[in-house]
Amino acid sequence: MSASASTSVKTERHCAACRHFDNAPESLEAAIPGLRVMGSGYSSVRNADGLCAMHQRYLSAASYCEQYAIR
Amino acid sequence: MSSDTTAAPAPAVQPSIWQELFRKEDWWSIWIGLGLVFAAVALFFSGSSIAWLAVTPKPWHAAPELLTQFSEHWAQYLTLFVLWAVLFGIGVATLGIPLRKFLLSFAFVYVVSILIFALGQWDQARYYNLEPPLVALALGLLIANTTGLPQWAEAGVRVEFFIKTGIVLLGATLPFTLIIWAGPVAILQAAIVSLVTFGTIFFVAKRLGLDRRLAATLGAGGAVCGVSGSIAIAGAVGAKKEHAPIAITLVILWAIVMIFVLPLVSRALSLPTGVAGAWIGTSEFADAAGLAAAQTYSGYAGHVDGITGSPEAAVNAFTLMKVIGRDVWIGVWALVLSIIATTSWEETGIKGHAGASEIWRRFPKFVLGFLIASIAITAITHGYVYADYKKTVVPQLVAPITALRTWAFTFCFFSIGLTTRIRDLAKAGAKPFWAFTAGVVVNVILGFILSTHVFVGFWTALGQ
Numbered sequence: 001m002s003a004s005a006s007t008s009v010k011t012e013r014h015c016a017a018c019r020h021f022d023n024a025p026e027s028l029e030a031a032i033p034g035l036r037v038m039g040s041g042y043s044s045v046r047n048a049d050g051l052c053a054m055h056q057r058y059l060s061a062a063s064y065c066e067q068y069a070i071r
Numbered sequence: 072m073s074s075d076t077t078a079a080p081a082p083a084v085q086p087s088i089w090q091e092l093f094r095k096e097d098w099w100s101i102w103i104g105l106g107l108v109f110a111a112v113a114l115f116f117s118g119s120s121i122a123w124l125a126v127t128p129k130p131w132h133a134a135p136e137l138l139t140q141f142s143e144h145w146a147q148y149l150t151l152f153v154l155w156a157v158l159f160g161i162g163v164a165t166l167g168i169p170l171r172k173f174l175l176s177f178a179f180v181y182v183v184s185i186l187i188f189a190l191g192q193w194d195q196a197r198y199y200n201l202e203p204p205l206v207a208l209a210l211g212l213l214i215a216n217t218t219g220l221p222q223w224a225e226a227g228v229r230v231e232f233f234i235k236t237g238i239v240l241l242g243a244t245l246p247f248t249l250i251i252w253a254g255p256v257a258i259l260q261a262a263i264v265s266l267v268t269f270g271t272i273f274f275v276a277k278r279l280g281l282d283r284r285l286a287a288t289l290g291a292g293g294a295v296c297g298v299s300g301s302i303a304i305a306g307a308v309g310a311k312k313e314h315a316p317i318a319i320t321l322v323i324l325w326a327i328v329m330i331f332v333l334p335l336v337s338r339a340l341s342l343p344t345g346v347a348g349a350w351i352g353t354s355e356f357a358d359a360a361g362l363a364a365a366q367t368y369s370g371y372a373g374h375v376d377g378i379t380g381s382p383e384a385a386v387n388a389f390t391l392m393k394v395i396g397r398d399v400w401i402g403v404w405a406l407v408l409s410i411i412a413t414t415s416w417e418e419t420g421i422k423g424h425a426g427a428s429e430i431w432r433r434f435p436k437f438v439l440g441f442l443i444a445s446i447a448i449t450a451i452t453h454g455y456v457y458a459d460y461k462k463t464v465v466p467q468l469v470a471p472i473t474a475l476r477t478w479a480f481t482f483c484f485f486s487i488g489l490t491t492r493i494r495d496l497a498k499a500g501a502k503p504f505w506a507f508t509a510g511v512v513v514n515v516i517l518g519f520i521l522s523t524h525v526f527v528g529f530w531t532a533l534g535q
Contacts, residue, residue, distance in 0.1 A: 038357035039298030040231035049306030
């Protein structure tokens with residue numbers, strides 16, 4: 001569902017500012033086998049996506065959830 | 072997670088446009104590529120040229136001839152190394168890659184690239200099928216999967232940085248009028264193949280019981296832009312941690328197979344260079360892999376009986392098809408799939424989907440450099456009559472830029488091999504393999520039919 005459809009506030013921060021989230025290019029190149037072969041952690045198409053250690057997913061930095069934890 | 076327990080926070084802080092200009096490889100490839108192009112133009116109009124700097128090995132027959140070349144031109148090779156090391160070094164240092172490690176590693180890449188380039192100029196090279204892109208790839212693969220690449224040599228192996236810089240330089244040798252003329256057909260052909268390939272992979276993956284997000288990540292890798300497509304869509308749809316590595320493994324393995332297969336099949340069928348380039352652009356998965364295949368086929372032109380068309384046509388057709396036809400649409404794919412994932416697919420406990428700005432944020436910015444270089448050189452050379460263009464502009468401006476482009480591509484092709492350690496890739500599993508392979512089969516056949524039958528006249532004319 002769209003974010004705007006939610007009704008109550010438990011989380012006010014995005015993955016970009018969460019301590020579970022790592023989107024550093026060098027970390028991603030180390031964590032994702034083959035990313036450097038014909039791609040790059042530093043490319044524009046990757047935007048600011050990163051790995052979430054809480055959900056074990058690769059997410060947009062603009063995502064959010066209830067488990068947000070400040071860095 | 073219940074949908075009514077989490078409200079939308081304020082928009083996430085994204086890097087500003089000014090930060091992006093120096094934090095992304097795409098932008099650095101623009102600064103370096105356009106910097107070289109405009110320096111070449113400035114010297115050209117001042118009555119000089121970068122030709123001295125853009126040194127390349129010349130054709131040779133016996134080893135002593137080659138040694139004589141190197142002894143006469145060593146200062147140019149050294150200067151060229153310094154130029155590349157400074158330009159790429161500033162870029163990687165700003166990106167946060169340790170400069171000292173990069174320089175040591177890049178020196179290794181450069182020296183081996185000289186040898187690969189020189190081998191390709193041997194008068195017996197084509198007899199033994201020693202095309203430089205294939206030699207670079209095979210040598211890199213051999214090193215990576217036998218002795219392994221030493222740790223000190225890793226930092227300078229930047230496949231994407233080299234290929235993007237090379238593509239910006241390629242823009243300077245591709246008339247903008249050609250992009251305008253051929254672009255719509257490239258977009259049409261690429262759209263047909265991309266949609267059908269994505270649909271095939273997604274449908275087969277679903278039938279095999281795979282997660283929709285993995286299906287989309289696989290589909291984007293096969294249909295849009297290889298590793299970049301997979302990683303972009305994995306983020307857009309919120310794929311599991313292991314999904315992107317699975318898709319990347321399959322993209323890499325099939326892309327390497329296609330580097331060898333597509334040029335060899337095209338050669339066996341004596342396809343014109345423009346037609347082969349269009350097929351490669353439609354059916355290869357990554358820019359770097361596709362350019363290796365297209366440049367290999369360019370090398371056949373004029374040397375292999377029955378292959379018609381200009382050598383440049385294979386690379387030009389490939390670039391139009393892959394970069395203009397497929398790469399630039401990744402943001403649109405990401406936006407659409409992000410919305411579908413968050414509105415129609417299973418809940419993951421994570422909220423938020425992309426907005427329209429996604430299209431720009433994921434846009435492969437190096438394409439802007441490619442287009443600017445093309446427009447600039449086309450405008451600058453517009454007033455020359457053909458005879459003057461061939462006599463003056465080509466040797467003093469276009470040929471040196473082409474030489475620099477070939478260097479950047481050679482660094483890239485060698486780097487593909489060096490970074491492809493089969494044992495380090497994620498295990499893909501049978502179901503993802505068959506889903507992706509179904510897409511490969513459809514893609515290759517459909518791309519062949521469109522390139523060699525439906526639009527054959529168009530792509531043949533491109534090479535005239």
